[in-house]
Amino acid sequence: MKCSRVLSFLLFTTCGISQPVFAHGAKIDYQQTSAIVVRATFDDGTPMANAQAIVYSPNDLDTPWTKGVTDESGKFTFVPESGLSGNWDVKIRKSGHGKIISIPFEIQKQVVEVNSPIANKDQSLPVVSESDPTVNSAYSWQQKMIMSVSITWGFLGTALFFFRKQT
Amino acid sequence: MLKIIDRKSVFKILCAFLFLVVGCNSTDKTEKNITFKETAAEKQGTLLVVANGEDFVRNGFITKDGWEIDFTKLRVSLGNVVAYQTETSFDPDQDQAINSKLAIPITKEIKVVDLTQEIGSKNLTPQNLTIVKKIMVPVGLYRAISWEMLPTNDFGFEAQTIFLQGNAMKNGKKINFELGLSVPTKYICGEFIGENRKGIVTKDKSTELEMTFHFDHLFGDNNLPSDDELNLGALGFQPLAELATIGNLRLDWQELQQKLDSADVEKLTQAIAGLGHVGEGHCKAISL
Numbered sequence: 201m202k203c204s205r206v207l208s209f210l211l212f213t214t215c216g217i218s219q220p221v222f223a224h225g226a227k228i229d230y231q232q233t234s235a236i237v238v239r240a241t242f243d244d245g246t247p248m249a250n251a252q253a254i255v256y257s258p259n260d261l262d263t264p265w266t267k268g269v270t271d272e273s274g275k276f277t278f279v280p281e282s283g284l285s286g287n288w289d290v291k292i293r294k295s296g297h298g299k300i301i302s303i304p305f306e307i308q309k310q311v312v313e314v315n316s317p318i319a320n321k322d323q324s325l326p327v328v329s330e331s332d333p334t335v336n337s338a339y340s341w342q343q344k345m346i347m348s349v350s351i352t353w354g355f356l357g358t359a360l361f362f363f364r365k366q367t
Numbered sequence: 368m369l370k371i372i373d374r375k376s377v378f379k380i381l382c383a384f385l386f387l388v389v390g391c392n393s394t395d396k397t398e399k400n401i402t403f404k405e406t407a408a409e410k411q412g413t414l415l416v417v418a419n420g421e422d423f424v425r426n427g428f429i430t431k432d433g434w435e436i437d438f439t440k441l442r443v444s445l446g447n448v449v450a451y452q453t454e455t456s457f458d459p460d461q462d463q464a465i466n467s468k469l470a471i472p473i474t475k476e477i478k479v480v481d482l483t484q485e486i487g488s489k490n491l492t493p494q495n496l497t498i499v500k501k502i503m504v505p506v507g508l509y510r511a512i513s514w515e516m517l518p519t520n521d522f523g524f525e526a527q528t529i530f531l532q533g534n535a536m537k538n539g540k541k542i543n544f545e546l547g548l549s550v551p552t553k554y555i556c557g558e559f560i561g562e563n564r565k566g567i568v569t570k571d572k573s574t575e576l577e578m579t580f581h582f583d584h585l586f587g588d589n590n591l592p593s594d595d596e597l598n599l600g601a602l603g604f605q606p607l608a609e610l611a612t613i614g615n616l617r618l619d620w621q622e623l624q625q626k627l628d629s630a631d632v633e634k635l636t637q638a639i640a641g642l643g644h645v646g647e648g649h650c651k652a653i654s655l
Contacts, residue, residue: 243460261508262567287455291560298560298647302455 236303240274240292247274251294258286258305280305413573414504416448416473416512417496420482420580423588425495430535431587434604438533441482443580444519445499447553448473450566450576451511457557459651465511465555471504479521482580496577509566509576510558512645515655518549524619528552529639535604542611547619550636554578554643556650565646579644585635602635 240248250269253276257265270276270292280288284305291300339347420441422428427437451457452469480497484490490498522530527547535542556578559565565575587601610616610626624632640652 256564262564289456291564293560293647296647297649299458300456300558300560300648301458304455 235277235279236288236290236305237275237277238290238292238301238303240270240276240299242297247272248292248294249274251292251298254291254293256289256291257281257284258288259284261289410506410570411503412506412568412570414450414471414473414502414509414568415492415573415575416450416499416502416578417492417575418443418445418480418482418499418578418580419496420582423583424482424580427533428583428586429589430604431589431591431593431598431601432603432605433589434535434537434586434608436533436535436586436604438483438531440530440532441582442479442522442530443482444477444479444517444521444528445474445578446477446515446517447475448478448499448514448578449512450504450509451513452505452507453510455510457511459555459557459649465513467511469505469507471502471509473500473502477517477519479519492575496575499578501573504568506568506570509568511556512566512576512578513553513555514578514643515551515553516643517551517655522547527619535608537608540614542608542614542616544607544611544616545618546607546616546623548623548635548639549620550639551655552640552643553653553655554650555653556643556645557648559646560648561646577645579646580642581644582642584641585638600634600641601638602631606631 238253240251240253242248248270249272251274253268253270254264255266255268255278256263257280265281265288266278268276268278276290276292278290286305287302288305289300289302292298424438424441427435429435450471450473451465451467452471453465453467457465478499480490480499482497484495484497492498516528518526518528520526523545524530524547527549528551529548531544531546531548533544535544559575559577559579565577568574583597584601587598587603588595591598606627607616610618610623618626623635627635640654641649643650643652
């Protein structure tokens with residue numbers, strides 16, 4: 201047991217696109233996905249290879265969304281469920297040591313235009329670190345006030361222009 | 368028309384609009400506060416704060432230097448236990464402080480708990496964890512906990528934070544020991560790390576929030592290689608055994624500091640700093 205070793209996490213996001221391949225009598229479609237890659241190491245840099253990985257989704261904190269094992273370099277990759285934005289918690293543990301990390305994840309609605317009968321299902325695809333206006337639309341009251349004044353002044357200015365004194 | 372809407376009138380209209388905007392925002396804040404209070408009052412669940420000495424304490428173990436330890440009492444003095452709800456996980460190795468949205472004081476006064484209670488005790492959970500306190504708290508995920516080990520006179524010694532009583536055997540030699548340790552420490556920890564998740568309070572189901580004590584950090588573990596970091600940092604029992612008189616060892620922290628060499632005192636102090644865990648998760652230790 202490596203008692204004083206402290207785990208550290210490195211977080212990567214990948215956007216994998218499998219390219220279409222054309223062959224006789226076959227069709228291959230591609231699906232764009234965003235994956236989250238977590239890398240766990242001890243504090244001396246040693247990868248946490250073959251460690252248990254447990255993922256919890258934002259809408260069920262109690263039941264693991266998926267479980268798996270890290271690879272030789274301590275990496276564990278998963279693709280968050282489309283439509284579930286929020287904090288995805290990933291727990292990595294091995295030999296009596298472990299840690300948990302919260303990964304913020306937001307949804308951006310995209311439609312992939314592909315000439316394929318299978319793809320292009322108008323499904324929302326998860327993209328990490330890109331804000332969706334429908335999800336993250338919380339302006340401060342100062343911003344709202346400035347916007348309101350600007351809009352009002354636009355109307356007033358236009359009205360005053362038309363009712364200006366004729367010389 | 369221009370006479371009606373002159374510059375002063377425009378200014379007045381703008382001022383009125385500004386007041387209106389500010390007023391509307393104030394109303395929003397009030398409504399949010401009311402909603403929070405209603406939520407806190409209506410949605411509560413049971414939080415069972417527990418202390419776990421693990422199998423090392425409950426079943427005994429063999430130290431790194433071959434002493435077979437069996438505890439009859441292992442008491443710790445706890446104070447200022449606080450449970451925290453946070454938006455995201457707290458990492459005691461990286462984060463400076465717990466950024467909590469809710470902090471619930473569990474015990475402000477000192478509470479002494481025994482980590483070696485017999486199975487069947489009413490102070491144990493079904494998993495044989497020592498109950499520190501059962502408390503109703505707002506529902507949510509409690510991702511962090513902090514507690515202090517504070518001096519008490521309850522152990523038969525003066526102002527000690529930990530009391531260990533038991534016997535140690537090696538090569539037919541038996542030593543009965545009573546040891547007091549006094550290293551007041553605050554432990555700041557994140558979420559429980561284990562197979563299952565703990566700290567999720569719901570309205571209908573009680574949940575545990577665990578303080579874990581790794582006493583193998585003090586004595587080492589014979590099942591691990593001698594060069595394992597845990598064993599390298601542990602004192603073991605041999606330095607203590609050498610202080611025994613006719614099979615008996617009864618010393619408090621002040622006496623231990625005088626009789627052990629300074630390197631062993633430092634090793635023991637560091638081991639106590641590493642005592643507090645949350646399952647397999649490490650804690651930040653602050654000397655008080």
